[in-house]
Amino acid sequence: MRTRHTVRRxxxxxxxxxxxxxxxxxxxxxxxxxxxxxxxLPRFFQPQPQSVRERADGAVRRIAGEGSxxxxxARDLAGLGGAALPxxxxxxxxxxxxxxxRVALALGPVARRMGVxxxxxxxxxxxxxxxxxRFWQDRSIDFRPGVAKRAVRRVMQHASEGRREDVLxxxxxxxxxLILALPTVRxxxxxxxxARLCQLLAHVSGKPWTIDETASAAQAETARRTWLRWWRxxxxxxxxxxxxxxxxxxxxxxxxxxxxxxxxxxxxxxxAQGQPVLxxxxxxxxxxxxxxxxxxxxxxxxSIALGTWAAASRNFDRMAAPFVLALIAVxxxxxxxxxxxxxxxxxxxxxxxxxxxxTSATLSRxxxxxxxxxxxxxxxxxxxxxxxxxxxxxxxxxRGASSALGSLLGRDLPTLLSLCLLVxxxxxxxxxxxxxxxxxxxxxxxxLMAVGLGSMTLAALxxxxxxxxxxxxxxxxxSQALERKGELS
Numbered sequence: 255m256r257t258r259h260t261v262r263r264x265x266x267x268x269x270x271x272x273x274x275x276x277x278x279x280x281x282x283x284x285x286x287x288x289x290x291x292x293x294x295l296p297r298f299f300q301p302q303p304q305s306v307r308e309r310a311d312g313a314v315r316r317i318a319g320e321g322s323x324x325x326x327x328a329r330d331l332a333g334l335g336g337a338a339l340p341x342x343x344x345x346x347x348x349x350x351x352x353x354x355x356r357v358a359l360a361l362g363p364v365a366r367r368m369g370v371x372x373x374x375x376x377x378x379x380x381x382x383x384x385x386x387x388r389f390w391q392d393r394s395i396d397f398r399p400g401v402a403k404r405a406v407r408r409v410m411q412h413a414s415e416g417r418r419e420d421v422l423x424x425x426x427x428x429x430x431x432l433i434l435a436l437p438t439v440r441x442x443x444x445x446x447x448x449a450r451l452c453q454l455l456a457h458v459s460g461k462p463w464t465i466d467e468t469a470s471a472a473q474a475e476t477a478r479r480t481w482l483r484w485w486r487x488x489x490x491x492x493x494x495x496x497x498x499x500x501x502x503x504x505x506x507x508x509x510x511x512x513x514x515x516x517x518x519x520x521x522x523x524x525x526a527q528g529q530p531v532l533x534x535x536x537x538x539x540x541x542x543x544x545x546x547x548x549x550x551x552x553x554x555x556x557s558i559a560l561g562t563w564a565a566a567s568r569n570f571d572r573m574a575a576p577f578v579l580a581l582i583a584v585x586x587x588x589x590x591x592x593x594x595x596x597x598x599x600x601x602x603x604x605x606x607x608x609x610x611x612x613t614s615a616t617l618s619r620x621x622x623x624x625x626x627x628x629x630x631x632x633x634x635x636x637x638x639x640x641x642x643x644x645x646x647x648x649x650x651x652x653r654g655a656s657s658a659l660g661s662l663l664g665r666d667l668p669t670l671l672s673l674c675l676l677v678x679x680x681x682x683x684x685x686x687x688x689x690x691x692x693x694x695x696x697x698x699x700x701x702l703m704a705v706g707l708g709s710m711t712l713a714a715l716x717x718x719x720x721x722x723x724x725x726x727x728x729x730x731x732x733s734q735a736l737e738r739k740g741e742l743s
Contacts, residue, residue, distance in 0.1 A: 267714050282699045303503035305495040310338035318353035328360035335364050336425025337492040340397050343390040355379025368425045406431040413450045429492045433485045439475040448474040523700035531704045542685035546674050548606045553613025601681045608677050667713040
């Protein structure tokens with residue numbers, strides 16, 4: 255029964271985190287640190303995702319107009335490139351003559367990038383229309399996913415000039431297959447393949463992210479991640495949405511969807527400094543967790559000792575209450591830099607001391623109240639009546655009262671972690687604290703989401719563990735009642 259209940263609570267963490275991530279993202283996104291491309295997206299729902307078909311149609315309508323809108327449409331159509339040709343060229347004859355000529359001229363940069371057509375053919379509206387009409391009659395069969403996939407596969411095997419031209423002649427229509435072909439860099443052969451693909455991607459998209467075939471594996475992997483990140487943000491400019499893909503894009507083509515996709519496929523996204531969030535967490539989290547664990551152990555032991563003394567002392571409320579309030583109220587973040595030792599190890603010890611003191615001061619009142627209630631129970635009076643030694647009575651009572659503190663660990667863990675981060679920032683320790691404070695200042699949503707959801711996951715797991723420990727320490731607790739409490743919480 256206990257195992258099944260624990261497994262059920264662990265499984266409930268996933269939907270809880272999904273709901274929490276929505277709420278947390280809605281709050282953090284108000285900090286305003288969005289990329290320029292994401293700032294145009296709705297936050298959670300995209301009612302009308304714009305794929306290459308809609309973008310190409312919009313560009314053609316603007317080109318058919320007059321003035322600045324026509325110039326913007328021509329620029330957008332050139333950016334869409336070969337991916338827009340299957341949606342523009344078949345309907346070219348249906349346009350009015352003047353609009354048809356302007357659209358044909360707007361496709362001139364695409365033709366030059368693809369390496370097709372001559373200057374004379376693309377210079378005048380009439381000759382440009384004739385060129386694109388003949389081009390589509392001869393080459394329309396090439397603009398199919400299977401053809402693009404085969405062309406990319408051949409250039410990966412051997413990057414001859416002819417095979418490169420086969421890919422370049424498809425222009426942005428080949429982008430999905432080029433991105434899909436980027437390998438995870440593990441060997442020198444992967445570096446060579448990545449370099450070839452990056453050169454093709456740079457030519458087609460106009461982006462500068464290329465590497466040499468002699469580059470290191472780290473450089474190649476960085477280039478691959480850069481292209482993948484760019485593709486996730488811009489892929490709808492070059493692919494068409496059909497059926498379920500359009501429904502899926504209503505969620506993914508949002509600020510929240512972009513963050514979730516980056517978190518799933520790009521090491522929890524990237525920080526404001528361009529570093530993978532998971533890499534920064536892996537480098538800094540061990541120190542923060544070490545300080546947190548040490549402070550929890552010392553703080554809980556201190557709270558048991560302080561609370562026990564408080565329960566046994568009649569004058570505690572008058573003598574020690576000001577001391578406890580001082581521990582809570584003293585702004586350690588202000589005092590720590592002035593008393594910190596110069597050695598890094600001393601900084602860590604001082605951080606543990608600061609957090610443990612605050613923990614002891616906060617939790618000792620719970621220990622005091624629990625122990626006083628324990629000493630007033632029939633169990634304690636019965637032990638005294640049977641003549642048990644005072645130390646034995648005290649030990650049993652303290653054990654029963656202290657078990658209650660374990661149930662508070664999951665609840666207090668986010669607060670303790672926040673305190674650790676503040677102390678790390680005050681002492682300039684290489685933990686999560688300085689990065690998190692800087693993320694709050696700059697509005698780094700990816701980092702704050704990772705820290706927030708990670709701390710909530712840790713708190714949920716610790717709450718489950720603390721409930722199991724509470725049952726083990728105090729057999730008088732009804733396990734079914736505790737399980738009902740977990741279902742209600």
